[in-house]
Amino acid sequence: MTQKNKIQPPRWAQRLLHWYCKPELAEDLEGDLNEYFERNIATKGARRARWIYVVDVFKFFRLYTIRKPEFVNLLLHWIMIGSYVKTSGRSLLRHKLFSFINIAGLAVSMSVGLLVIALVSELVSFDDFHEKKDRIYRVITSDQRQGEPRMDLATTSLVAGRKIEASVSGVEELTLVRNGFSGDAHIGESVIPVSAVWADEHFFNVFSFPLLQGDPATALKEPYSLVLSEKMCKTLFGDVNVLGKSVLFDTTNYVVTGVVKDVPKNSHLRFDALVSFSSAKEHREAGAYLDSWSHIYSVCVYVVLPKGSDPATLQANLDKLSAAENAGIERRTISLELQPLGNIALGKNLSNQIGPVMRPVALYFFEGLALVIILSAGFNYTNLSIARSMRRTREVGIRKVMGALKHQVGWQFIVESTIIALMALVIAFLLFLFLRGQFLSLDRFLSDLVSLELTPRMVLYFVLMALVVGFGSGLLPAVFFSRINAIQVLKGSSALRIFRHVNLRKALIVVQYCFSLIFITTTLIGYNQYKSFLTFDLGFNTAHVLNIRLQHNKEELIKKELAELPEVGAMSVSRIVTSLGSFQGSTMKYKDLNDSSMAWLNYVDEQYLPLHGHKFLAGKNLKALPEGAEESEVVVNEQLLKRFNISPQDPAKALGEVITMDKKKLTIVGVVKDFHYGTVESKIEPMALRYSAHEPWGYINAKVTTNDWPATRARIEAAWKKVDKVHPLDAKFYEDQIEDAYRMFATMIKVIGTIAFLAVCIASLGLFGMVVFTTETRLKEISIRKVLGASEGRLIYLLSKGFFFLLMLAAAVALPFTYFFFDKVILVNFVYHPPLGCLELVISLVSVTLIALLMIGSQTLKVARANPSEVLKSE
Amino acid sequence: MKGTNLGEFEELVLLTIATLVNDAYSVAICDELEKHAGRSAKLGVVHAVLNRLEDKGLVKSTLGEATSTRGGKRKRYYTVTNGGKAALIRAKEVRDQLWNRIPDLILKKA
Numbered sequence: 001m002t003q004k005n006k007i008q009p010p011r012w013a014q015r016l017l018h019w020y021c022k023p024e025l026a027e028d029l030e031g032d033l034n035e036y037f038e039r040n041i042a043t044k045g046a047r048r049a050r051w052i053y054v055v056d057v058f059k060f061f062r063l064y065t066i067r068k069p070e071f072v073n074l075l076l077h078w079i080m081i082g083s084y085v086k087t088s089g090r091s092l093l094r095h096k097l098f099s100f101i102n103i104a105g106l107a108v109s110m111s112v113g114l115l116v117i118a119l120v121s122e123l124v125s126f127d128d129f130h131e132k133k134d135r136i137y138r139v140i141t142s143d144q145r146q147g148e149p150r151m152d153l154a155t156t157s158l159v160a161g162r163k164i165e166a167s168v169s170g171v172e173e174l175t176l177v178r179n180g181f182s183g184d185a186h187i188g189e190s191v192i193p194v195s196a197v198w199a200d201e202h203f204f205n206v207f208s209f210p211l212l213q214g215d216p217a218t219a220l221k222e223p224y225s226l227v228l229s230e231k232m233c234k235t236l237f238g239d240v241n242v243l244g245k246s247v248l249f250d251t252t253n254y255v256v257t258g259v260v261k262d263v264p265k266n267s268h269l270r271f272d273a274l275v276s277f278s279s280a281k282e283h284r285e286a287g288a289y290l291d292s293w294s295h296i297y298s299v300c301v302y303v304v305l306p307k308g309s310d311p312a313t314l315q316a317n318l319d320k321l322s323a324a325e326n327a328g329i330e331r332r333t334i335s336l337e338l339q340p341l342g343n344i345a346l347g348k349n350l351s352n353q354i355g356p357v358m359r360p361v362a363l364y365f366f367e368g369l370a371l372v373i374i375l376s377a378g379f380n381y382t383n384l385s386i387a388r389s390m391r392r393t394r395e396v397g398i399r400k401v402m403g404a405l406k407h408q409v410g411w412q413f414i415v416e417s418t419i420i421a422l423m424a425l426v427i428a429f430l431l432f433l434f435l436r437g438q439f440l441s442l443d444r445f446l447s448d449l450v451s452l453e454l455t456p457r458m459v460l461y462f463v464l465m466a467l468v469v470g471f472g473s474g475l476l477p478a479v480f481f482s483r484i485n486a487i488q489v490l491k492g493s494s495a496l497r498i499f500r501h502v503n504l505r506k507a508l509i510v511v512q513y514c515f516s517l518i519f520i521t522t523t524l525i526g527y528n529q530y531k532s533f534l535t536f537d538l539g540f541n542t543a544h545v546l547n548i549r550l551q552h553n554k555e556e557l558i559k560k561e562l563a564e565l566p567e568v569g570a571m572s573v574s575r576i577v578t579s580l581g582s583f584q585g586s587t588m589k590y591k592d593l594n595d596s597s598m599a600w601l602n603y604v605d606e607q608y609l610p611l612h613g614h615k616f617l618a619g620k621n622l623k624a625l626p627e628g629a630e631e632s633e634v635v636v637n638e639q640l641l642k643r644f645n646i647s648p649q650d651p652a653k654a655l656g657e658v659i660t661m662d663k664k665k666l667t668i669v670g671v672v673k674d675f676h677y678g679t680v681e682s683k684i685e686p687m688a689l690r691y692s693a694h695e696p697w698g699y700i701n702a703k704v705t706t707n708d709w710p711a712t713r714a715r716i717e718a719a720w721k722k723v724d725k726v727h728p729l730d731a732k733f734y735e736d737q738i739e740d741a742y743r744m745f746a747t748m749i750k751v752i753g754t755i756a757f758l759a760v761c762i763a764s765l766g767l768f769g770m771v772v773f774t775t776e777t778r779l780k781e782i783s784i785r786k787v788l789g790a791s792e793g794r795l796i797y798l799l800s801k802g803f804f805f806l807l808m809l810a811a812a813v814a815l816p817f818t819y820f821f822f823d824k825v826i827l828v829n830f831v832y833h834p835p836l837g838c839l840e841l842v843i844s845l846v847s848v849t850l851i852a853l854l855m856i857g858s859q860t861l862k863v864a865r866a867n868p869s870e871v872l873k874s875e
Numbered sequence: 876m877k878g879t880n881l882g883e884f885e886e887l888v889l890l891t892i893a894t895l896v897n898d899a900y901s902v903a904i905c906d907e908l909e910k911h912a913g914r915s916a917k918l919g920v921v922h923a924v925l926n927r928l929e930d931k932g933l934v935k936s937t938l939g940e941a942t943s944t945r946g947g948k949r950k951r952y953y954t955v956t957n958g959g960k961a962a963l964i965r966a967k968e969v970r971d972q973l974w975n976r977i978p979d980l981i982l983k984k985a
Contacts, residue, residue, distance in 0.1 A: 027948050031949060032901050060922070064926050
């Protein structure tokens with residue numbers, strides 16, 4: 001046979017064949033395939049021949065060719081697993097530091113994984129408690145007005161719901177639901193605000209919300225029927241036996257016809273009370289504003305399809321319906337679509353959602369983040385285990401000499417990594433419990449959406465994840481160690497060429513450290529900026545000001561009650577609380593009637609400006625007006641003078657000038673120093689303050705000086721109760737409100753801070769693996785250097801300098817990047833921000849360097865301290 | 876009665892083994908089938924049939940000598956057993972009987 005370069009069939013396919021095929025059949029089969037392969041090379045070319053070979057190997061995977069598993073082997077396997085666990089345990093204990101670092105690294109990243117698993121499994125379980133969940137669809141609407149972007153709504157028109165019910169075939173059940181009932185429930189003497197959902201009598205046929213009392217078929221049939229949740233029953237009556245009792249809303253009497261079990265959290269429909277759909281006049285009367293095809297903003301329609309029917313048929317019928325109805329409207333196309341119940345909570349972005357939903361994109365982001373974090377942690381584990389190979393090759397060599405098979409050595413390492421992963425799971429779980437609280441408190445939306453309670457299924461997923469992570473990260477070491485040649489290892493040749501891709505690993509470390517530095521610096525800068533927002537000089541005084549929402553009460557009454565409290569000082573009234581991001585504006589004109597411009601507004605009483613310590617540049621405060629008097633005065637800021645060029649240089653000259661606003665002539669009586677009407681993100685713009693003593697939807701601003709806030713709050717609450725028994729007191733300190741207004745930044749800092757922590761953990765592990773690898777390979781060299789007289793300090797320097805170079809490289813990339821990113825991209829959005837210091841950059845560099853120093857130092861010191869004679873003797 | 880009856884393709888394969896005498900191994904059988912029966916015979920199918928015939932005891936197989944072709948893998952040669960011969964003869968007899976019972980007229984027309 002000629003020895004020229006012969007084309008070979010794919011090796012892996014051959015191996016696959018030998019793996020599954022019975023040994024007695026394999027040889028002949030392979031021979032046949034080879035013969036065909038040679039033939040195909042001649043006729044069809046190498047590429048196709050190879051392809052056919054692979055396909056044939058798979059085709060031969062048949063019942064009669066497959067090797068039967070041998071019982072004895074399986075048994076041996078099980079016995080060996082016990083041995084693997086034992087030896088792995090020993091190895092973990094012997095290398096405590098390594099085990100600890102591995103477990104900690106995996107635990108930190110797995111905790112994020114657990115969080116994502118919990119979030120995803122809860123979101124996926126949304127609405128799965130309904131008996132007909134696979135057949136329930138919501139009718140959603142898309143509204144295309146000519147020349148405008150399309151609008152997608154979760155709601156549809158009442159007309160559509162009625163027409164589908166009456167004339168569209170292929171619907172088993174249909175229910176109409178509308179959110180937004182609210183009123184004050186009068187029961188005997190007590191008054192409690194209640195918000196509820198309107199639902200028609202088919203509601204309980206569609207959804208499986210179990211009724212504790214009442215008949216599901218008729219509970220919502222009659223007008224003015226009320227179905228209460230258990231919780232609501234207890235708040236209203238303190239009891240659940242409430243069937244037939246009546247509740248007075250305004251002047252209408254509602255009768256309780258049912259008690260429903262509390263709605264579980266994983267329902268997109270949430271309610272504490274249901275009101276029969278027919279109760280609302282606008283639902284019953286023809287010609288009411290809801291009775292129109294184009295009023296698509298209020299009603300949700302849910303349909304149940306008959307068993308085994310195709311939603312496409314119903315969709316076709318809906319298309320026909322909308323085509324017919326659209327003929328009656330102009331320049332607008334309204335089309336109906338079906339949305340499966342299971343897609344609602346994690347579905348597309350629709351307006352007018354009836355309950356909380358999560359965008360899949362956000363979820364993908366979380367999943368991706370968790371995946372990246374776990375992958376890099378797993379990679380680090382792999383890295384570390386192989387870096388330690390110097391120590392373990394001999395153990396493996398002996399095992400092999402004693403008769404261990406390749407796969408047995410492999411399993412040993414996989415069991416070891418799985419044990420580590422399971423131990424990490426325990427810590428990760430504790431971290432998860434902590435993270436969960438933090439995560440849910442990030443945003444009210446999240447805590448509203450999910451509770452992340454543990455379920456058995458979730459725990460199963462957790463364990464599964466740990467097993468997958470353990471297996472995945474142990475796979476490469478297993479393959480690596482099982483390939484070791486026993487003779488070579490035992491002969492003591494350390495010429496094992498492991499990881500020729502050292503440069504790749506170096507690059508990885510630089511990247512990891514870059515991200516660590518970027519995230520840490522971002523956190524620090526962000527925190528600094530955030531703190532400065534909170535303490536920002538807004539141009540007026542917010543200290544000790546308590547803003548009490550009036551909630552449509554008479555301000556004199558509240559003021560009278562509050563005035564009796566010794567802690568409460570001066571009080572004022574304002575329509576909005578400025579500097580929190582809420583705006584109100586109106587156009588105004590000066591002399592030139594063609595030149596009009598928007599000016600922001602606040603309506604305040606005569607106490608407001610002195611109470612908040614606004615500085616007058618000229619003029620004086622607004623005068624109190626008697627009841628019913630025409631307003632004629634206005635106080636403006638510097639920007640307004642500038643905008644209309646009303647003597648901006650000398651504000652005193654602007655006094656007495658008249659501006660027109662809302663068709664009223666107003667005389668400027670005072671000019672205040674510019675202050676921040678909006679948040680610090682926006683520039684200071686023209687603004688005017690006008691007089692109004694009655695702001696039923698506004699606020700009372702009270703100076704409150706107290707050392708014991710809870711007690712004072714209780715007293716203020718008691719005073720409030722005397723005036724308003726229905727609505728709970730809504731009072732917040734101005735400074736807390738400012739903190740609330742910037743809460744988004746606090747959230748972002750928390751998230752980025754957590755990522756920074758993770759990044760540092762992972763990067764440190766990666767670096768550690770590198771250091772261990774390098775020091776152990778250079779053990780002999782170090783010993784010789786030491787014998788020849790090198791000092792410990794020199795040795796540490798020698799070993800560490802390469803890593804510091806990497807670190808400095810990372811810093812050289814990351815720090816300028818972060819600086820310019822903030823300077824040119826982020827902080828441009830904030831008109832008023834403190835200058836960007838270099839302190840944050842230095843702090844983050846120093847902290848990362850310190851951590852790295854610890855990693856590098858601990859290992860290099862160990863090597864440098866090692867007794868050279870010990871090392872050299874053992875060779 | 877499964878196991879005693881010959882399927883159509885099984886019969887063809889069995890006949891091919893008989894014609895090839897001492898040279899009957901899977902690839903040769905495939906080629907022969909393709910040449911004479913005029914139908915493409917997939918290796919996998921032929922293999923499965925050979926395996927089944929062996930299970931039924933109609934053929935027996937021995938591994939040949941290793942050669943330099945086929946990547947050094949030995950061939951598995953098949954020979955028809957006595958049972959196989961009997962099955963072939965029985966199948967032929969059944970057909971012949973049926974053929975004899977067809978009146979001449981009908982087949983000539985077709």
